[in-house]
Amino acid sequence: MDIRIYDTREEMGRAAALDIEHAIADVLSKKPLCNMIFAAAPSQNEVLAALVKSESIEWSRVNAFHMDEYIGLPAHAPQGFANFLRRALFEKVPLGSVSCMDSTAQPEEEIRRYSGLILENPCDIVVLGIGENGHLAFNDPHVALFDDPLTVKIVELDPVCRTQQVHDGCFETLGQVPEKAMTLTIPALLRAGKAFCIVPGRAKALAVRNTVLGEIRESCPASVLRRHPDAVLYLDKDSGQLIKGSAPLQK
Numbered sequence: 001m002d003i004r005i006y007d008t009r010e011e012m013g014r015a016a017a018l019d020i021e022h023a024i025a026d027v028l029s030k031k032p033l034c035n036m037i038f039a040a041a042p043s044q045n046e047v048l049a050a051l052v053k054s055e056s057i058e059w060s061r062v063n064a065f066h067m068d069e070y071i072g073l074p075a076h077a078p079q080g081f082a083n084f085l086r087r088a089l090f091e092k093v094p095l096g097s098v099s100c101m102d103s104t105a106q107p108e109e110e111i112r113r114y115s116g117l118i119l120e121n122p123c124d125i126v127v128l129g130i131g132e133n134g135h136l137a138f139n140d141p142h143v144a145l146f147d148d149p150l151t152v153k154i155v156e157l158d159p160v161c162r163t164q165q166v167h168d169g170c171f172e173t174l175g176q177v178p179e180k181a182m183t184l185t186i187p188a189l190l191r192a193g194k195a196f197c198i199v200p201g202r203a204k205a206l207a208v209r210n211t212v213l214g215e216i217r218e219s220c221p222a223s224v225l226r227r228h229p230d231a232v233l234y235l236d237k238d239s240g241q242l243i244k245g246s247a248p249l250q251k
Helices: 009-028 042-053 081-090 107-120 159-166 186-190 203-214 220-229
Strands: 002-006 034-038 064-065 069-071 097-099 125-128 151-158 180-184 194-199 231-234
Touching: 002 009, 009 034, 009 042, 009 125, 009 194, 009 231, 042 081, 042 194, 064 081, 069 081, 107 151, 151 203, 186 220, 194 203, 194 220, 203 220, 203 231, 220 231
Parallel strands: 002 231, 034 064, 034 125, 064 097, 125 194, 194 231
Antiparallel strands: 069 180, 151 180
16 A cells, blocks of 8 residues: 655645546546545545645546445534535535435435445545544444445444544534444445545554554454555554554555
């Protein structure tokens, strides 16, 4: 996995956005539309802000999707991941289309609907992060399956994941954080042709170390990124502090 460490979150975000911009252009040089999946979290603020400022992305030829959503939140709840991405990106650039999970829908029906959309629109580029517990999307260690047969599934969030939502300032207390969510599975995420993983902050340093230096196991779901043929990990000096000068394991 290509690993890049920057002094600040801002530098990290700008560098990742420039690479994503080039990747979009590359896809659009070969096909009429680019399908992208985006993560929704404060860790993505810098890269999303930099993407909004791009003057060369042909957004009208980009179809946007997201990777996870809480179950049971009101449609306009600010903590909803679709709403986060609407504020940060989807309503700021002229996207060709935007397809979001509905937190208020009957979960099983919504999973069938969204799975169909993902399968009908194969992902070219995924922009994602890593959780404090090493999760990808809401594939926490206890539910992550590298060979998951599903495209989208219902999961129960583990305590570390739910606590992170409080650390991120999305909820005031743990009791406010929903216990269940819908998430794209790991195979669904890794089918993307290119993976750009943006992970800033001291709170992510251990997860980054386990991702880069540990064994590739479902106990650290993000470690599977090392099997992706075209994945780049963008860190700031805080998130990368435990891997500087270390040689990643390859198997």
